Amino acid sequence: MSVVDAPARSRRRGALGWVALVVGVLVVAVVGGSLVYGGYTQRAALDPESAGPDGTRAVVRLLEQQGVRVTVARDREAAERALEGGAATLALRDAPMLSDDALRALTDRARHVVLLEPRTRALDVLLNGSLLGGFADDRAVAADCDVPAAENAGAARVGESMIPGDGVQGCFPVDGGFGLLSSETAGRTVTALDALSTVTNATLPLDGNAALALAVLGQSDSLVFYVPSPGDADRAEDVPTLADLTPPWVSPVLVLLLVAALAAALWRGRRFGPLVTERLPVTVRANETTEGRARLYATARDAPHALGTLRRAARERLGRLLGLPARSAPDQVVDAVAQRLGADRTRVRAILVDDQPRTDRDLVAAADRLRDLEASVRAAVRTEGTPR
Structure with missing residues (x-):
């Protein structure tokens, strides 16, 4: 009897999987819509009722x-x-x-x-x-x-x-x-x-x-x-809508096509099963990894994390330029850069360690300062290495 009921149980599991998927999509849509249209506008920058850092x-x-x-x-x-x-x-x-x-x-x-x-x-x-x-x-x-x-x-x-x-x-x-x-x-x-x-x-x-x-x-x-x-926004009273520009039968046909597409997806959709295995390691080009991480930081609006990544890479390059050990502490790199450039240590430390961006504009400005500092060190190293 268990052998006979196995296909039925499999079909029930597949149906429950589709139901769970549809319910999950609906929940995400409702919650996301309420967050976007209900709460976000109340917390926008310069909003007079916002107690956040960018509120007023x-x-x-x-x-x-x-x-x-x-x-x-x-x-x-x-x-x-x-x-x-x-x-x-x-x-x-x-x-x-x-x-x-x-x-x-x-x-x-x-x-x-x-x-x-x-x-x-x-x-x-x-x-x-x-x-x-x-x-x-x-x-x-x-x-x-x-x-x-x-x-x-x-x-x-x-x-x-x-x-x-x-x-x-x-x-x-x-x-x-x-x-x-x-x-x-x-x-x-x-x-x-x-x-x-x-x-x-x-x-x-x-x-x-x-x-x-x-x-x-x-x-x-x-x-x-x-x-x-x-x-x-200003609205012109005589501008026709999409419904005015299309024949009356277009909307019912679009609804029918949508229902047919949904039915075909449910009919032809593959049942839920185990994930497809893939042999590792998978080779991914460095620029794809970098772009992917950048998009994640941009989506999360995590400017401090993005700047921290840029700073770590800059400190490693500066350490190699100045002949420091590979695992030198940030303060050692700061001291070496300040000594080589004859610059204020507090200012150098702010660029390499301390300053924290709040917005994308702050992140761009901090990245520019990092680039300029690294260029100055490279120029100083090249100048000192030039034969007189």
Whole structure:
């Protein structure tokens, strides 16, 4: 009897396997959708309700303690309603879904406008042709301008710099750009600043960042913090939809084809069985392994781990250049590099060991510093080895 029931048991196991697969896919889809659409947007960078390092809840709480009424608007209509009366300050990050006319119409409702981490289009539209510059070393810079908010702050951090347009004043100069741009017309100001380096929960306590953020965002008794959403994009009423452009029989046919494909997959699908064995070792090219690990780090957003890998390889190459033992400690490599270049040991150690990136931008900057340090050591070694 067990021999007769064996095929039936095998079929039942196969059916249960397919059911488990379908249920697993549905669970992953539901959980992933809830995480992406339910929680992620609440924790995005510069979100006024986020307590994470890149959020801005700290400055919002400080403004409320000073008597500023803060309204968080998560769509365009809510922002327009909150700005009625024209006496409030509008703070917004980059809103690529808004057209130029929509951006002007929204900001014209506010008494003051603060652009947080703007892109070139917003700078061009609202600040007379201003544009983005380069990246600084995220260091404190003196204001060096007569804008009251910047003067009171004294010094603030600058990460991404901007280049002012006609009639626009720049503050916190660094490497040909400025960390803050300001334009005033008839008592109405438009200010742009690198918010990720000054306003976030992690950077607010540094140098004069807090004073600058409170002065810029607290220019009036009411602040509207606009968080753009994809639904704020301009929509043309006369643009036909896909359903309008296709015959009415297309949708039922697509559903029928989908059902037929699913049925064919279940019918022809192979039963679950043991994994196919493969003889080892399997030879994989080095560049494929490197690219695979890089994609994993990028997907996981693990900038410190990626930089640690780059640093270990750089320390090994520097150790070989300087004739150190293969298993030299990081501090030994730091001492040898600092002695060979005559550089500050603290700065060399920061490049090779200490500095920790928080974002992909920090990772790129740290990798550039590693490359420049290694190039300097190579040049020093070649120079010392050249016959005189």
